Amino acid sequence: xxxxxxxxxxxxxxxxxxxxxxxxxxxxxxxxxxxxxxxxxxxxxxxxxxxxxxxxxxxxxxxxxxxxxxxxxxxxxxxxxxxxxxxxxxxxxxxxxxxxxxxxxxxxxxxxxxxxxxxxxxxxxxxxxxxxxxxxxxxxxxxxxxxxxxxxxxxxxxxxxxxxxxxxxxxxxxxxxxxxxxxxxxxxxxxxxxxxxxxxxxxxxxxxxxxxxxxxxxxxxxxxxxxxxxxxxxxxxxxxxxxxxxxxxxxxxxxxxxxxxxxxxxxxxxx
Amino acid sequence: xxxxxxxxxxxxxxxxxxxxxxxxxxxxxxxxxxxxxxxxxxxxxxxxxxxxxxxxxxxxxxxxxxxxxxxxxxxxxxxxxxxxxxxxxxxxxxxxxxxxxxxxxxxxxxxxxxxxxxxxxxxxxxxxxxxxxxxxxxxxxxxxxxxxxxxxxxxxxxxxxxxxxxxxxxxxxxxxxxxxxxxxxxxxxxxxxxxxxxxxxxxxxxxxxxxxxxxxxxxxxxxxxxxxxxxxxxxxxxxxxxxxxxxxxxxxxxxxxxxxx
Numbered sequence: 186x187x188x189x190x191x192x193x194x195x196x197x198x199x200x201x202x203x204x205x206x207x208x209x210x211x212x213x214x215x216x217x218x219x220x221x222x223x224x225x226x227x228x229x230x231x232x233x234x235x236x237x238x239x240x241x242x243x244x245x246x247x248x249x250x251x252x253x254x255x256x257x258x259x260x261x262x263x264x265x266x267x268x269x270x271x272x273x274x275x276x277x278x279x280x281x282x283x284x285x286x287x288x289x290x291x292x293x294x295x296x297x298x299x300x301x302x303x304x305x306x307x308x309x310x311x312x313x314x315x316x317x318x319x320x321x322x323x324x325x326x327x328x329x330x331x332x333x334x335x336x337x338x339x340x341x342x343x344x345x346x347x348x349x350x351x352x353x354x355x356x357x358x359x360x361x362x363x364x365x366x367x368x369x370x371x372x373x374x375x376x377x378x379x380x381x382x383x384x385x386x387x388x389x390x391x392x393x394x395x396x397x398x399x400x401x402x403x404x405x406x407x408x409x410x411x412x413x414x415x416x417x418x419x420x421x422x423x424x425x426x427x428x429x430x431x432x433x434x435x436x437x438x439x440x441x442x443x444x445x446x447x448x449x450x451x452x453x454x455x456x
Numbered sequence: 457x458x459x460x461x462x463x464x465x466x467x468x469x470x471x472x473x474x475x476x477x478x479x480x481x482x483x484x485x486x487x488x489x490x491x492x493x494x495x496x497x498x499x500x501x502x503x504x505x506x507x508x509x510x511x512x513x514x515x516x517x518x519x520x521x522x523x524x525x526x527x528x529x530x531x532x533x534x535x536x537x538x539x540x541x542x543x544x545x546x547x548x549x550x551x552x553x554x555x556x557x558x559x560x561x562x563x564x565x566x567x568x569x570x571x572x573x574x575x576x577x578x579x580x581x582x583x584x585x586x587x588x589x590x591x592x593x594x595x596x597x598x599x600x601x602x603x604x605x606x607x608x609x610x611x612x613x614x615x616x617x618x619x620x621x622x623x624x625x626x627x628x629x630x631x632x633x634x635x636x637x638x639x640x641x642x643x644x645x646x647x648x649x650x651x652x653x654x655x656x657x658x659x660x661x662x663x664x665x666x667x668x669x670x671x672x673x674x675x676x677x678x679x680x681x682x683x684x685x686x687x688x689x690x691x692x693x694x695x696x697x698x699x700x701x702x703x704x705x706x707x708x709x710x711x712x713x714x715x716x717x
Contacts, residue, residue: 326571331656331677349486354571355667356656358677362558369563372570 212430215243216250216263219335220418223282224263226445227437238429247335251276254421260430262421265335276421281437283452285379285415286339287402289364291371292391296320299395305344307374310352315372328366328375329353336360339416340376367392379404379412380450407452418451461698468695471495471688479692485658485674487686495689497696499660503668504697506661507575507650508643511582512636518583519590519635520625526591527598528606528616539595546588554652557581562653569665573655576664581649586639593638597631598624637708641701647672671697 214224221244228240245253247264251272254262268278288304290296299307299318306312307325316322329351330337341348355373357363360381367373368390379402382394394402397414406412420434436442443453471479475495482496522542526535558573561580566572601624609619625632655667656677669677671693679690 324570326566349484353657353667354655355573356658356669356677358651358656362652365558366562366573369559370566370570370572 209237209239210429212238212240212261212433213243213253213259214240214261214263214420215245215253215259217247217265217335217418218244219265219284220250220263220281220420223418223446223449223451224261224420224437226449227281227442228433230442230445231433231436235429235432240433251421254423257423260422260426261434264419264421266339266416267419268421272421275423277424277426278419278421279434279438280417280419280454281434281442282418282446283407283415283454284418285402285404285407285412285452286336286343286376287379287382287394287414288374288376288397289367289382289392289394290374291367292393293371294320294393296395298399301344301398305346308344308346308352309350323372326354326370326373327352328355328357328363328373330363330376331356331358334358335416336376336378339414343414364390364392378450379407379415380447380452384450404452408455410455415452464691464694464698468688468691470685471692472695474685475689475692479689479696485669487678487682487689493686495685496658497671497689497693499658500669500671500674500693501696501700502660503575503654504644504670504672504700507578507582507654507668507670508640510579511586511643512640514579515583515587515590515639516632516636519587519594520632522587522591523594523598524620524625526595527601528620542588542591542595546592550585550646550648553581553584554649556584557649557653565665569663571655571667573653573667574665575654575661575668578650578654578668578670579664581653582643582646585646585649586643589642590635590639593635594628594631597628597635601627633708637704640704640708644670644697644701644704645672646670647676651676 214228221242224240225242228242232238232240242263247266250259250262250264251268253259254276255272262276264278265284268276288299294315296315296319303312303318307318308327308329312318312325314322314324330340337348340346355366357366357375360377363375363377364381364385367375368385379394382392382402383404386392386394396402397412400406400412402412407415420437422430422434426434438454440456446453478495479497482494484494485496485500487493487495522538526538530538557577557580561577562572564572565574565577605619605624606616609616650670651673654670654673656669656673657667658669658674659666661668675690675694678686682690
């Protein structure tokens, strides 16, 4: 009968899908939205050489990365910061790349450098005009990042600020938005990922990265450790790690991964 | 559809039970703050309303003028051409309009008064977004007016303008109300274009040049990173948006009934 044969076909399809799924091994990685695109790209490259391996990547924030790794909901957790002491008791962490944050201003802005206390004053609204820090007589347009973003958290942590203390003129979501805003406004100051800023500056966009504490904001300075506003991009797991997940992590920390890391504007780890 | 709305309410539930009136009375929006956080939606609700209402008020006369021009003042070929142009304009994705906003509109507004990313930029971008659909709806209403009316008007020595002003447009109140309410609902929900140009600082705007954050932009900016109560509060703001849109549509219906004679 028609119904029976249709049912039979459906059952066959379902079984064959299930069987192909069984033949595949899946590695699940969840966590930081900063690390996720990097791991996604690394996974694509890795999967090419390992036909029946699938690496699933999901975002949800560094906190989710830690939680899922702890509860074994995932094989690997993606975390855009160092592990906290209580987390490090259970989890093992491997750094696969570095990310730095640069303060950017428009190229037409004459300011050469800002001290940490000047930056704090600008972002908390104590200093509102560029002339107070040695520039022209123009009100400062302060650009901040939206809450929840790890870039914001790193910025707050480095300058020891609380979110409520920041008095921003504009709030942006991602790096390209921040770069466009600064490129189009001579009075703007913002902070974005170093790699993204370097890329736009090399493309001819009128943005300039400010040195921090005398150290120029370049990717090589992040790598050699002299630039301080940086964070590690980590993969965390509950030891021991074996099998395809282990192989993937080894791949991610090898020199083969460097071109992929750089293509996403991050900084490869120093070796 | 009901399942989707039901899901929204379900996810928003914790925010309504734990926060209740604080969603309105809290002065600021710092949901991730250490000390229990603040969840004031008021500045954003107001910003959404200001931006959307202003955009509709500005776009309406333009839309009526454009539709009248296409229907009554231009030849068949020209009218057709402009009609197609409007349809194409309506197909431009909001991200592209946002790009135009951030590269052209924001620097221009900035030269008037920093920071450029402001309520004014949001309004201008919203006008660009809702204008095509508005024109299409008003035009559809005008097309139902028979061309014989034009001939009869000429016979009575009536100008096209008088005809429009005293006869046709008053009769079109229902269509115009429909166009306005639909565009208002669309403007309130518009996310991508607005988040790129509005500045996104959570504050009640004291001037049109102040940076503002509208409700859908808030959801877009923070949802990827929100957990727990913060997440529930974002869903709650989505529920608030739906309620506002429903209220607008209800008002629109009421108004269009009155317009009937």
